[in-house]
Amino acid sequence: MSEVKAGTWVEIEKILLTPEQRAPQTPEDTHATPYLMKVAGFLVADAPTDSEVTIRTLSGRIVGGKLKVVRPHYEHSFGETIEELLIIGLGGEL
Amino acid sequence: MTRDTSYQAVMARRNEIMKSSMGLDYEVYRQGELAFDYERMMDDCGFTLEDIIKIQAETKVGNTPMYELHNLTRAVRKISAPGKGARIFLKDEAANASGSFKARRASISAYVAAQKGYKGVIAATSGNYGAAVASQAVQRGLRCIIVQEVFDSHGIGQPEIVEKGRKCEAFGAEVVKLSVGPELFYYLLLALEETGYFNASLYTPFGIKGVESLGSELTLQIRSMTGREPDAVVVTHAGGGNITGTARGMMAAGCQAKVVACSVDLSGLHMASDHDFNRKSFTTGHTGFGIPFATWPDRVDVPRNAARSMRYMDDYVLVKQGEVFYITELLAKLEGIERGPAGNTSVTGAVALAREMKQDQIIVVQETEYTGAGKHHNSQLAFARKMGIEVRRGNPDDGVNGKSIVIPEHLSQVKGCKQDMEKLRNSYLKNAAKQLAPEKWSEVDRRFVAADVKKDLTWLDSALKQL
Numbered sequence: 026m027s028e029v030k031a032g033t034w035v036e037i038e039k040i041l042l043t044p045e046q047r048a049p050q051t052p053e054d055t056h057a058t059p060y061l062m063k064v065a066g067f068l069v070a071d072a073p074t075d076s077e078v079t080i081r082t083l084s085g086r087i088v089g090g091k092l093k094v095v096r097p098h099y100e101h102s103f104g105e106t107i108e109e110l111l112i113i114g115l116g117g118e119l
Numbered sequence: 120m121t122r123d124t125s126y127q128a129v130m131a132r133r134n135e136i137m138k139s140s141m142g143l144d145y146e147v148y149r150q151g152e153l154a155f156d157y158e159r160m161m162d163d164c165g166f167t168l169e170d171i172i173k174i175q176a177e178t179k180v181g182n183t184p185m186y187e188l189h190n191l192t193r194a195v196r197k198i199s200a201p202g203k204g205a206r207i208f209l210k211d212e213a214a215n216a217s218g219s220f221k222a223r224r225a226s227i228s229a230y231v232a233a234q235k236g237y238k239g240v241i242a243a244t245s246g247n248y249g250a251a252v253a254s255q256a257v258q259r260g261l262r263c264i265i266v267q268e269v270f271d272s273h274g275i276g277q278p279e280i281v282e283k284g285r286k287c288e289a290f291g292a293e294v295v296k297l298s299v300g301p302e303l304f305y306y307l308l309l310a311l312e313e314t315g316y317f318n319a320s321l322y323t324p325f326g327i328k329g330v331e332s333l334g335s336e337l338t339l340q341i342r343s344m345t346g347r348e349p350d351a352v353v354v355t356h357a358g359g360g361n362i363t364g365t366a367r368g369m370m371a372a373g374c375q376a377k378v379v380a381c382s383v384d385l386s387g388l389h390m391a392s393d394h395d396f397n398r399k400s401f402t403t404g405h406t407g408f409g410i411p412f413a414t415w416p417d418r419v420d421v422p423r424n425a426a427r428s429m430r431y432m433d434d435y436v437l438v439k440q441g442e443v444f445y446i447t448e449l450l451a452k453l454e455g456i457e458r459g460p461a462g463n464t465s466v467t468g469a470v471a472l473a474r475e476m477k478q479d480q481i482i483v484v485q486e487t488e489y490t491g492a493g494k495h496h497n498s499q500l501a502f503a504r505k506m507g508i509e510v511r512r513g514n515p516d517d518g519v520n521g522k523s524i525v526i527p528e529h530l531s532q533v534k535g536c537k538q539d540m541e542k543l544r545n546s547y548l549k550n551a552a553k554q555l556a557p558e559k560w561s562e563v564d565r566r567f568v569a570a571d572v573k574k575d576l577t578w579l580d581s582a583l584k585q586l
Contacts, residue, residue: 046125046126047300051300052393054392055393057393058272058393062296063270063297064293082293084239084264086293101281102492109500113452
């Protein structure tokens with residue numbers, strides 16, 4: 026597995042609470058899953074993906090977790106066209 | 120020494136963590152088992168309305184435009200009875216620094232945090248508030264951490280929340296992305312304890328004071344544009360801060376207009392359910408927050424909630440997801456402005472109400488929010504379809520939350536649904552009774568409870584008898 030260089034923008038994951046450690050008021054379906062955190066930051070030292078690492082976040086905090094994504098980015102969009110919306114307000118229906 | 124980070128241990132430390140993260144001792148306001156001195160707590164902030172406006176002007180908050188929606192008003196009149204169809208006005212809060220009214224709410228917290236010498240601020244929110252805190256923090260030279268509930272157990276993020284996280288990062292904030300669950304508060308406490316930052320909670324007096332400028336501004340704008348008073352102001356309602364702050368600001372400006380709350384009806388979906396999380400097409404302004412927070416405000420991340428919506432609410436209207444998406448599209452097509460769907464909840468409520476009001480009356484929608492990738496009605500509907508939810512045109516009442524979204528075929532199908540205020544007040548009383556049996560309430564508790572639902576002691580006695 027290739028090493029990721031220190032200083033690279035990465036995302037780490039960490040299980041904060043296992044299912045049995047979760048809040049008692051959590052609904053059943055949620056309670057069956059671990060409570061998971063993802064944080065992005067700059068990798069502190071060279072490390073391979075999936076290893077335990079520390080990162081420096083944008084607020085300057087050092088946070089530890091498993092290195093999962095190298096150079097994470099956003100892909101959210103306007104989504105596939107919803108044709109039902111297109112004809113709204115064109116005149117006919119008012 | 121390593122601190123115990125188990126859920127139970129951290130929750131047990133909540134009071135001490137809260138106290139040091141705000142420099143505010145709520146105990147001094149306690150008056151009874153239920154009662155606390157709400158007005159004194161608000162006054163003790165030490166800011167006049169003029170101070171608030173001045174502080175906000177320093178960081179690009181407030182003085183947002185008010186528009187009359189001539190074309191939407193005309194469309195509503197076409198479907199209303201003769202003489203009906205009030206003039207609809209819209210306060211364009213998307214013009215605030217971070218794209219929503221939440222900039223008002225964050226502005227005073229960031230100012231106070233800087234004044235008190237905190238190095239940074241933290242807020243737990245998946246909403247526009249995160250971006251607002253990040254934007255205000257950076258202008259005050261503070262570091263910022265936003266704690267968000269973002270994704271379900273399959274790692275799928277709600278597109279609107281993903282966008283709001285991006286915006287926080289754009290302002291230089293660290294964004295902690297968490298899976299579904301009420302433990303968001305647990306992580307907030309951990310982060311506050313670790314960093315010693317200021318808790319920029321949505322529900323402090325500072326947060327609510329910041330919104331008062333919105334209520335006074337809208338009153339002055341309507342007076343200057345029309346030469347008269349607004350008749351009703353519609354407020355998108357979730358946690359209660361929007362309605363509380365706006366109504367208090369209106370009162371300060373001498374405005375007597377009806378204050379109408381409006382939420383998207385998400386009944387049937389559980390807010391903390393991993394399964395339901397990505398089957399909601401609204402992440403705020405909905406009944407999942409609106410009803411529990413109205414009927415028991417003290418369920419938040421501070422000991423006493425400064426957002427007490429039932430004190431100010433005259434009516435409460437619910438709208439369907441499909442109705443809001445329809446109105447969001449119509450706002451773009453008729454009025455030439457694109458705004459975020461969650462903020463348009465109150466536009467939808469205003470359309471429903473304007474139909475029943477006289478043509479010379481004025482109804483004000485008091486906020487809008489920015490829109491963009493992820494935070495757009497097309498994004499939400501496309502995502503809903505991917506999650507297996509049926510999207511179609513028809514009667515919006517036929518929509519089943521979590522299964523289908525029905526977009527009206529005609530404006531006349533946008534009707535909203537008025538809630539029974541007595542029922543809401545009774546729910547509040549039942550919640551209060553769970554804290555302490557009513558026969559044990561002191562006189563000060565009784566007066567507090569009555570004021571908290573905008574009623575007097577005669578009403579309280581009669582309501583308690585029927586409970």
